[in-house]
Amino acid sequence: MKVAFHGAARAVTGSKHLITLNNGTQILLDCGLFQGMGDITERLNESFGFDPRKVTYLILSHAHIDHCGLLPRLVAEGFSGSIFCTPATRDLAEILLLDSAKIQMQDAEYANRKMKTVEDQEMPLYTDKDVQQTLRQFKTVPYEQNFQIEEHISVRFTDAGHIVGSAAVHLQLEENGKQTRITFSGDVGRYRDLLLKSPQTFPQADYIIMESTYGDSLHIDLDPIETMLGKIITQTCLEKKGKVVIPAFSVGRTQELLYALNALELKGVLPNIPYYVDSPLSLEATEVLKNHPDVYNNGVKEVLKVDRDIFGFKGLRFIESVDESKALNNDPQPCVIISSSGMAEGGRVRHHIRNNISDPKNTILMVGYASPGSLAGRLIAGQKRVWLFGQDYDVLAEVQSIKSMSAHGDYEDLLQFLSIQNPKKVKRVFLVHGEYDVQQKFAQRIVNAGFEKVSIPEYHQEFEL
Incomplete structure:
Protein backbone atom coordinates (compact mmCIF):
# COMPACT_ATOMS: atom_id res chain seq x y z
CA MET A 1 0.00 0.00 0.00
CA LEU A 218 -2.42 30.72 18.68
CA HIS A 219 -5.74 32.43 17.94
CA ILE A 220 -5.67 34.64 20.99
CA ASP A 221 -7.54 37.94 21.12
CA LEU A 222 -8.06 39.98 24.27
CA ASP A 223 -11.79 40.50 23.71
CA PRO A 224 -14.70 38.39 22.39
CA ILE A 225 -15.22 38.56 18.62
CA GLU A 226 -18.42 40.62 18.80
CA THR A 227 -16.75 43.14 21.15
CA MET A 228 -13.85 43.65 18.74
CA LEU A 229 -16.22 43.95 15.78
CA GLY A 230 -18.28 46.53 17.67
CA LYS A 231 -15.19 48.62 18.50
CA ILE A 232 -13.87 48.60 14.93
CA ILE A 233 -17.26 49.50 13.44
CA THR A 234 -17.82 52.26 16.01
CA GLN A 235 -14.39 53.81 15.48
CA THR A 236 -14.53 53.62 11.69
CA CYS A 237 -18.16 54.25 10.85
CA LEU A 238 -19.42 56.44 13.69
CA GLU A 239 -16.30 58.37 14.67
CA LYS A 240 -14.38 58.66 11.38
CA LYS A 241 -17.46 58.38 9.11
CA GLY A 242 -15.71 55.72 7.03
CA LYS A 243 -16.39 52.24 5.70
CA VAL A 244 -15.33 48.83 7.00
CA VAL A 245 -14.50 46.39 4.19
CA ILE A 246 -14.24 42.75 5.29
CA PRO A 247 -12.90 40.12 2.86
CA ALA A 248 -14.63 36.93 4.01
CA PHE A 249 -15.10 33.45 2.64
CA SER A 250 -18.69 32.86 1.59
CA VAL A 251 -18.83 29.62 3.57
CA GLY A 252 -18.14 29.74 7.29
CA ARG A 253 -16.58 33.13 7.86
CA THR A 254 -19.49 35.19 6.55
CA GLN A 255 -22.00 33.27 8.68
CA GLU A 256 -19.78 33.70 11.74
CA LEU A 257 -19.63 37.45 11.14
CA LEU A 258 -23.40 37.66 10.78
CA TYR A 259 -23.88 35.67 13.98
CA ALA A 260 -21.51 38.00 15.88
CA LEU A 261 -23.23 41.12 14.53
CA ASN A 262 -26.61 39.64 15.44
CA ALA A 263 -25.27 39.09 18.98
CA LEU A 264 -24.46 42.82 19.16
CA GLU A 265 -28.04 43.64 18.14
CA LEU A 266 -29.43 41.28 20.79
CA LYS A 267 -27.36 43.22 23.34
CA GLY A 268 -28.65 46.53 21.97
CA VAL A 269 -25.20 47.83 20.97
CA LEU A 270 -25.06 47.25 17.20
CA PRO A 271 -24.20 50.57 15.45
CA ASN A 272 -27.16 51.81 13.41
CA ILE A 273 -25.62 51.78 9.91
CA PRO A 274 -26.13 49.70 6.74
CA TYR A 275 -24.53 46.22 6.63
CA TYR A 276 -24.03 44.69 3.18
CA VAL A 277 -23.13 41.13 2.27
CA ASP A 278 -21.93 41.50 -1.31
CA SER A 279 -21.74 37.86 -2.35
CA PRO A 280 -24.66 35.95 -3.88
CA LEU A 281 -22.90 32.74 -2.86
CA SER A 282 -22.97 33.78 0.80
CA LEU A 283 -26.76 33.91 0.78
CA GLU A 284 -26.95 30.33 -0.56
CA ALA A 285 -24.32 29.12 1.90
CA THR A 286 -26.20 30.71 4.79
CA GLU A 287 -29.33 28.82 3.76
CA VAL A 288 -27.38 25.54 3.69
CA LEU A 289 -26.18 26.17 7.24
CA LYS A 290 -29.75 26.94 8.35
CA ASN A 291 -30.84 23.62 6.83
CA HIS A 292 -28.34 21.67 8.95
CA PRO A 293 -28.90 22.94 12.52
CA ASP A 294 -27.49 19.70 13.92
CA VAL A 295 -23.96 21.14 13.50
CA TYR A 296 -24.58 24.05 15.92
CA ASN A 297 -22.93 24.05 19.34
CA ASN A 298 -24.93 24.34 22.56
CA GLY A 299 -24.40 28.10 22.82
CA VAL A 300 -26.04 28.68 19.44
CA LYS A 301 -28.91 26.36 20.36
CA GLU A 302 -29.57 28.53 23.43
CA VAL A 303 -29.66 31.68 21.28
CA LEU A 304 -32.12 30.00 18.91
CA LYS A 305 -34.59 29.76 21.80
CA VAL A 306 -34.92 33.57 21.81
CA ASP A 307 -33.99 34.44 18.21
CA ARG A 308 -35.20 32.35 15.29
CA ASP A 309 -32.92 34.07 12.76
CA ILE A 310 -29.39 34.09 14.18
CA PHE A 311 -27.95 35.46 10.93
CA GLY A 312 -30.35 38.39 10.48
CA PHE A 313 -30.50 41.84 12.09
CA LYS A 314 -31.59 45.42 11.45
CA GLY A 315 -29.75 47.11 8.59
CA LEU A 316 -28.58 43.87 6.91
CA ARG A 317 -28.94 43.55 3.16
CA PHE A 318 -27.65 40.88 0.77
CA ILE A 319 -26.38 42.30 -2.53
CA GLU A 320 -26.92 40.09 -5.56
CA SER A 321 -26.60 42.07 -8.79
CA VAL A 322 -23.38 43.58 -10.16
CA ASP A 323 -25.08 46.97 -10.51
CA GLU A 324 -26.00 46.99 -6.82
CA SER A 325 -22.43 46.07 -5.97
CA LYS A 326 -21.02 48.91 -8.05
CA ALA A 327 -23.46 51.35 -6.46
CA LEU A 328 -21.87 50.72 -3.05
CA ASN A 329 -18.65 52.31 -4.29
CA ASN A 330 -20.48 55.55 -5.13
CA ASP A 331 -22.33 55.71 -1.81
CA PRO A 332 -20.40 57.94 0.64
CA GLN A 333 -22.31 56.95 3.77
CA PRO A 334 -20.57 54.90 6.48
CA CYS A 335 -21.30 51.17 6.20
CA VAL A 336 -19.90 47.67 6.60
CA ILE A 337 -19.27 45.63 3.44
CA ILE A 338 -18.67 41.88 3.78
CA SER A 339 -17.57 40.39 0.48
CA SER A 340 -15.70 37.38 -0.88
CA SER A 341 -13.09 36.13 -1.37
CA GLY A 342 -11.46 35.74 2.02
CA MET A 343 -7.90 36.11 0.71
CA ALA A 344 -9.00 39.02 -1.53
CA GLU A 345 -7.62 37.15 -4.53
CA GLY A 346 -10.79 37.40 -6.59
CA GLY A 347 -14.44 38.38 -6.51
CA ARG A 348 -16.18 41.65 -5.75
CA VAL A 349 -14.15 42.42 -2.63
CA ARG A 350 -11.16 43.46 -4.73
CA HIS A 351 -13.25 46.27 -6.21
CA HIS A 352 -14.31 47.39 -2.73
CA ILE A 353 -10.70 47.34 -1.53
CA ARG A 354 -9.58 49.36 -4.55
CA ASN A 355 -12.22 51.98 -3.91
CA ASN A 356 -11.55 52.30 -0.19
CA ILE A 357 -7.91 51.46 0.45
CA SER A 358 -6.46 54.94 -0.07
CA ASP A 359 -8.80 56.75 2.32
CA PRO A 360 -7.59 56.93 5.96
CA LYS A 361 -11.21 57.07 7.20
CA ASN A 362 -11.72 53.45 6.14
CA THR A 363 -10.73 50.10 7.61
CA ILE A 364 -9.87 46.84 5.81
CA LEU A 365 -10.58 44.07 8.32
CA MET A 366 -9.13 40.56 7.88
CA VAL A 367 -10.98 37.72 9.61
CA GLY A 368 -9.45 34.47 8.42
CA TYR A 369 -6.45 32.67 6.99
CA ALA A 370 -4.59 34.46 4.19
CA SER A 371 -1.59 32.94 2.41
CA PRO A 372 1.43 35.27 2.50
CA GLY A 373 1.35 35.90 -1.25
CA SER A 374 -2.34 36.80 -1.42
CA LEU A 375 -3.58 40.40 -1.34
CA ALA A 376 -5.03 39.86 2.13
CA GLY A 377 -1.74 38.35 3.30
CA ARG A 378 0.26 41.26 1.96
CA LEU A 379 -2.02 43.78 3.64
CA ILE A 380 -1.75 41.94 6.97
CA ALA A 381 2.04 42.01 6.58
CA GLY A 382 1.91 45.81 6.33
CA GLN A 383 2.56 46.39 2.62
CA LYS A 384 2.14 50.11 1.89
CA ARG A 385 1.37 49.89 -1.84
CA VAL A 386 -0.64 47.24 -3.64
CA TRP A 387 -1.28 46.49 -7.31
CA LEU A 388 -4.96 46.24 -8.22
CA PHE A 389 -6.54 46.17 -11.66
CA GLY A 390 -3.41 47.41 -13.40
CA GLN A 391 -2.64 50.24 -11.01
CA ASP A 392 -0.71 50.91 -7.80
CA TYR A 393 -2.68 52.06 -4.75
CA ASP A 394 -1.33 53.56 -1.54
CA VAL A 395 -2.53 51.72 1.57
CA LEU A 396 -3.81 54.61 3.67
CA ALA A 397 -6.83 52.86 5.14
CA GLU A 398 -6.31 51.17 8.51
CA VAL A 399 -5.68 47.41 8.20
CA GLN A 400 -6.85 45.30 11.15
CA SER A 401 -7.16 41.59 11.87
CA ILE A 402 -9.25 39.47 14.24
CA LYS A 403 -7.04 36.42 14.73
CA SER A 404 -9.58 34.30 16.58
CA MET A 405 -11.96 34.36 13.60
CA SER A 406 -10.55 31.32 11.87
Missing part, protein backbone atom coordinates in the same frame (compact mmCIF):
# COMPACT_ATOMS: atom_id res chain seq x y z
CA LYS A 2 1.26 3.46 -0.93
CA VAL A 3 0.23 7.05 -0.33
CA ALA A 4 1.23 9.96 -2.58
CA PHE A 5 0.73 13.67 -1.97
CA HIS A 6 -0.33 15.54 -5.10
CA GLY A 7 -1.48 18.77 -3.47
CA ALA A 8 -1.32 20.75 -0.22
CA ALA A 9 2.23 19.38 0.10
CA ARG A 10 4.31 22.07 1.83
CA ALA A 11 1.50 24.40 0.75
CA VAL A 12 -1.97 25.22 2.07
CA THR A 13 -4.20 24.62 -0.95
CA GLY A 14 -4.85 21.99 -3.63
CA SER A 15 -5.66 19.05 -1.33
CA LYS A 16 -5.06 15.68 -3.08
CA HIS A 17 -3.78 12.59 -1.30
CA LEU A 18 -3.79 9.32 -3.25
CA ILE A 19 -3.80 5.90 -1.58
CA THR A 20 -2.96 2.97 -3.87
CA LEU A 21 -3.59 -0.60 -2.72
CA ASN A 22 -1.52 -3.56 -3.89
CA ASN A 23 -4.41 -4.75 -6.11
CA GLY A 24 -4.45 -1.42 -7.96
CA THR A 25 -7.46 0.12 -6.19
CA GLN A 26 -6.92 3.87 -5.82
CA ILE A 27 -8.62 6.05 -3.20
CA LEU A 28 -8.22 9.80 -3.61
CA LEU A 29 -8.73 11.95 -0.52
CA ASP A 30 -10.03 15.34 -1.72
CA CYS A 31 -9.42 16.99 -5.08
CA GLY A 32 -8.91 20.66 -4.39
CA LEU A 33 -8.08 23.73 -6.41
CA PHE A 34 -4.73 25.43 -5.88
CA GLN A 35 -5.27 29.07 -4.89
CA GLY A 36 -3.12 32.13 -4.21
CA MET A 37 0.18 30.62 -5.37
CA GLY A 38 1.11 33.33 -7.85
CA ASP A 39 2.25 32.56 -11.39
CA ILE A 40 2.39 28.78 -10.87
CA THR A 41 -1.25 28.47 -9.75
CA GLU A 42 -2.65 27.90 -13.23
CA ARG A 43 -0.04 25.28 -14.11
CA LEU A 44 -0.64 23.39 -10.86
CA ASN A 45 -4.37 23.24 -11.54
CA GLU A 46 -3.90 21.86 -15.05
CA SER A 47 -1.95 18.72 -14.09
CA PHE A 48 -2.89 16.14 -11.44
CA GLY A 49 0.31 14.11 -11.35
CA PHE A 50 -1.76 10.91 -11.70
CA ASP A 51 -4.25 9.40 -14.14
CA PRO A 52 -7.85 10.33 -13.18
CA ARG A 53 -9.12 7.28 -15.08
CA LYS A 54 -7.32 4.97 -12.64
CA VAL A 55 -8.86 6.48 -9.48
CA THR A 56 -11.44 4.04 -8.08
CA TYR A 57 -13.08 6.11 -5.31
CA LEU A 58 -12.93 9.66 -4.03
CA ILE A 59 -13.55 10.64 -0.42
CA LEU A 60 -14.23 14.33 0.22
CA SER A 61 -13.54 15.84 3.64
CA HIS A 62 -15.46 19.09 3.07
CA ALA A 63 -16.69 21.54 0.48
CA HIS A 64 -14.12 24.34 0.53
CA ILE A 65 -12.82 24.92 -2.99
CA ASP A 66 -9.23 24.10 -2.06
CA HIS A 67 -10.54 20.62 -1.17
CA CYS A 68 -13.23 20.00 -3.82
CA GLY A 69 -12.62 22.58 -6.55
CA LEU A 70 -10.95 20.29 -9.10
CA LEU A 71 -13.50 17.48 -8.86
CA PRO A 72 -15.23 18.48 -12.13
CA ARG A 73 -11.90 18.47 -13.97
CA LEU A 74 -11.13 15.05 -12.50
CA VAL A 75 -14.46 13.80 -13.85
CA ALA A 76 -13.93 15.50 -17.22
CA GLU A 77 -10.59 13.68 -17.52
CA GLY A 78 -12.07 10.25 -16.89
CA PHE A 79 -12.83 9.65 -13.21
CA SER A 80 -16.10 7.71 -13.10
CA GLY A 81 -16.21 6.42 -9.52
CA SER A 82 -18.27 7.43 -6.51
CA ILE A 83 -17.56 10.55 -4.43
CA PHE A 84 -18.29 9.93 -0.74
CA CYS A 85 -19.01 12.81 1.65
CA THR A 86 -21.48 13.97 4.33
CA PRO A 87 -24.94 15.24 3.28
CA ALA A 88 -24.15 18.87 4.17
CA THR A 89 -20.89 18.72 2.20
CA ARG A 90 -22.81 17.58 -0.84
CA ASP A 91 -25.24 20.52 -0.48
CA LEU A 92 -22.42 23.04 -0.14
CA ALA A 93 -20.31 21.49 -2.89
CA GLU A 94 -23.14 21.92 -5.37
CA ILE A 95 -23.36 25.70 -4.96
CA LEU A 96 -19.60 26.19 -4.68
CA LEU A 97 -18.72 24.09 -7.73
CA LEU A 98 -21.39 25.72 -9.90
CA ASP A 99 -20.05 29.12 -8.84
CA SER A 100 -16.49 28.01 -9.57
CA ALA A 101 -17.48 26.76 -13.03
CA LYS A 102 -19.13 30.09 -13.75
CA ILE A 103 -15.90 31.89 -12.84
CA GLN A 104 -13.78 29.50 -14.94
CA MET A 105 -16.03 30.02 -17.96
CA GLN A 106 -16.16 33.80 -17.55
CA ASP A 107 -12.40 34.07 -17.15
CA ALA A 108 -11.81 32.01 -20.29
CA GLU A 109 -14.35 34.07 -22.26
CA TYR A 110 -12.71 37.32 -21.15
CA ALA A 111 -9.21 36.08 -22.04
CA ASN A 112 -10.37 34.88 -25.46
CA ARG A 113 -11.66 38.31 -26.44
CA LYS A 114 -8.02 39.30 -26.92
CA MET A 115 -7.00 36.18 -28.84
CA LYS A 116 -6.67 36.51 -32.61
CA THR A 117 -6.63 32.82 -33.55
CA VAL A 118 -8.64 29.79 -32.51
CA GLU A 119 -5.41 27.95 -31.64
CA ASP A 120 -4.67 30.50 -28.91
CA GLN A 121 -8.10 30.22 -27.29
CA GLU A 122 -8.11 29.44 -23.58
CA MET A 123 -10.35 26.71 -22.22
CA PRO A 124 -11.91 26.79 -18.74
CA LEU A 125 -10.69 24.21 -16.24
CA TYR A 126 -14.23 22.85 -16.37
CA THR A 127 -17.78 23.86 -17.24
CA ASP A 128 -21.18 23.75 -15.55
CA LYS A 129 -21.89 20.52 -17.50
CA ASP A 130 -18.85 18.93 -15.88
CA VAL A 131 -20.19 20.00 -12.48
CA GLN A 132 -23.59 18.45 -13.16
CA GLN A 133 -21.96 15.12 -14.06
CA THR A 134 -19.79 15.35 -10.94
CA LEU A 135 -22.83 15.86 -8.72
CA ARG A 136 -24.40 12.70 -10.12
CA GLN A 137 -21.42 10.74 -8.76
CA PHE A 138 -21.86 11.93 -5.15
CA LYS A 139 -22.94 9.49 -2.45
CA THR A 140 -23.62 10.77 1.06
CA VAL A 141 -22.69 9.07 4.33
CA PRO A 142 -23.79 10.43 7.76
CA TYR A 143 -21.34 11.10 10.57
CA GLU A 144 -20.31 8.18 12.78
CA GLN A 145 -21.45 5.42 10.45
CA ASN A 146 -19.08 2.68 9.33
CA PHE A 147 -19.75 2.50 5.60
CA GLN A 148 -18.48 -0.47 3.62
CA ILE A 149 -17.30 0.82 0.22
CA GLU A 150 -16.34 -2.68 -0.81
CA GLU A 151 -15.45 -5.88 1.02
CA HIS A 152 -12.04 -4.75 2.32
CA ILE A 153 -12.56 -0.97 2.44
CA SER A 154 -14.69 0.93 4.95
CA VAL A 155 -14.94 4.65 5.74
CA ARG A 156 -16.20 6.55 8.77
CA PHE A 157 -16.74 10.31 9.03
CA THR A 158 -16.45 12.25 12.29
CA ASP A 159 -17.29 15.92 12.66
CA ALA A 160 -14.16 18.05 12.16
CA GLY A 161 -15.85 21.25 13.40
CA HIS A 162 -14.42 23.32 10.52
CA ILE A 163 -17.45 24.25 8.41
CA VAL A 164 -20.91 22.76 8.04
CA GLY A 165 -20.51 19.14 6.89
CA SER A 166 -16.73 19.03 7.35
CA ALA A 167 -15.35 15.65 8.34
CA ALA A 168 -12.25 13.85 9.41
CA VAL A 169 -11.97 10.72 7.28
CA HIS A 170 -11.17 7.34 8.85
CA LEU A 171 -10.33 4.48 6.51
CA GLN A 172 -10.00 0.84 7.42
CA LEU A 173 -8.24 -1.13 4.69
CA GLU A 174 -7.51 -4.85 4.59
CA GLU A 175 -4.74 -6.38 2.50
CA ASN A 176 -3.47 -9.95 2.77
CA GLY A 177 -5.33 -10.41 6.05
CA LYS A 178 -3.73 -7.30 7.58
CA GLN A 179 -5.77 -4.23 8.59
CA THR A 180 -4.44 -0.69 8.15
CA ARG A 181 -6.22 2.28 9.69
CA ILE A 182 -5.65 5.68 8.06
CA THR A 183 -7.07 8.96 9.37
CA PHE A 184 -7.16 12.11 7.23
CA SER A 185 -7.95 15.10 9.42
CA GLY A 186 -9.36 17.24 6.62
CA ASP A 187 -9.33 20.75 8.09
CA VAL A 188 -9.65 20.77 11.87
CA GLY A 189 -11.92 23.38 13.42
CA ARG A 190 -11.73 25.12 16.76
CA TYR A 191 -12.74 23.72 20.12
CA ARG A 192 -14.27 27.09 21.06
CA ASP A 193 -15.93 27.91 17.76
CA LEU A 194 -18.59 30.61 17.72
CA LEU A 195 -21.10 28.48 15.79
CA LEU A 196 -20.07 24.87 15.38
CA LYS A 197 -19.52 21.85 17.57
CA SER A 198 -15.98 20.92 18.58
CA PRO A 199 -14.12 18.28 16.55
CA GLN A 200 -15.14 14.77 17.56
CA THR A 201 -12.87 12.10 18.98
CA PHE A 202 -11.92 9.30 16.60
CA PRO A 203 -10.64 5.70 16.66
CA GLN A 204 -6.98 4.77 16.95
CA ALA A 205 -5.11 5.12 13.67
CA ASP A 206 -1.95 3.56 12.27
CA TYR A 207 -1.25 6.52 9.99
CA ILE A 208 -2.51 10.10 10.26
CA ILE A 209 -2.57 12.65 7.45
CA MET A 210 -2.77 15.87 9.43
CA GLU A 211 -3.43 19.46 8.41
CA SER A 212 -1.08 22.09 9.85
CA THR A 213 -2.28 25.47 8.58
CA TYR A 214 -1.84 27.20 11.94
CA GLY A 215 0.78 24.86 13.35
CA ASP A 216 2.79 27.72 14.85
CA SER A 217 -0.02 30.11 15.84
CA ALA A 407 -12.23 28.08 10.91
CA HIS A 408 -8.83 26.41 11.32
CA GLY A 409 -7.67 25.29 14.72
CA ASP A 410 -4.44 26.76 16.11
CA TYR A 411 -1.62 24.52 17.31
CA GLU A 412 -3.32 23.89 20.65
CA ASP A 413 -6.50 22.79 18.84
CA LEU A 414 -4.49 20.55 16.49
CA LEU A 415 -2.64 18.95 19.39
CA GLN A 416 -5.94 18.44 21.23
CA PHE A 417 -7.32 16.73 18.11
CA LEU A 418 -4.36 14.32 18.18
CA SER A 419 -4.33 13.88 21.95
CA ILE A 420 -6.89 11.05 22.04
CA GLN A 421 -4.49 8.87 20.04
CA ASN A 422 -1.90 6.58 21.60
CA PRO A 423 1.21 8.01 19.90
CA LYS A 424 3.11 4.75 20.31
CA LYS A 425 0.57 3.02 18.06
CA VAL A 426 0.77 5.66 15.31
CA LYS A 427 3.41 4.52 12.80
CA ARG A 428 3.70 7.89 11.07
CA VAL A 429 2.09 11.32 10.94
CA PHE A 430 2.14 13.09 7.57
CA LEU A 431 1.82 16.87 7.76
CA VAL A 432 -0.06 18.54 4.90
CA HIS A 433 -1.92 21.81 4.34
CA GLY A 434 0.66 24.21 5.69
CA GLU A 435 3.56 26.48 4.81
CA TYR A 436 6.81 24.51 5.14
CA ASP A 437 8.34 26.66 7.90
CA VAL A 438 5.11 26.36 9.90
CA GLN A 439 5.04 22.60 9.38
CA GLN A 440 8.59 22.21 10.65
CA LYS A 441 7.67 23.95 13.90
CA PHE A 442 4.48 21.93 14.29
CA ALA A 443 6.34 18.69 13.58
CA GLN A 444 8.53 19.37 16.60
CA ARG A 445 5.46 19.96 18.76
CA ILE A 446 4.05 16.59 17.62
CA VAL A 447 7.33 14.84 18.40
CA ASN A 448 7.32 16.47 21.84
CA ALA A 449 3.82 15.01 22.32
CA GLY A 450 5.21 11.50 21.85
CA PHE A 451 4.71 10.81 18.13
CA GLU A 452 7.96 9.30 16.91
CA LYS A 453 7.73 9.56 13.12
CA VAL A 454 6.57 12.79 11.48
CA SER A 455 7.02 13.44 7.75
CA ILE A 456 6.42 16.57 5.71
CA PRO A 457 5.83 15.29 2.15
CA GLU A 458 7.06 17.13 -0.90
CA TYR A 459 4.81 17.71 -3.91
CA HIS A 460 4.11 14.32 -5.63
CA GLN A 461 6.17 12.42 -3.03
CA GLU A 462 5.10 8.80 -2.46
CA PHE A 463 5.49 6.67 0.68
CA GLU A 464 5.17 2.94 1.28
CA LEU A 465 2.86 2.15 4.19
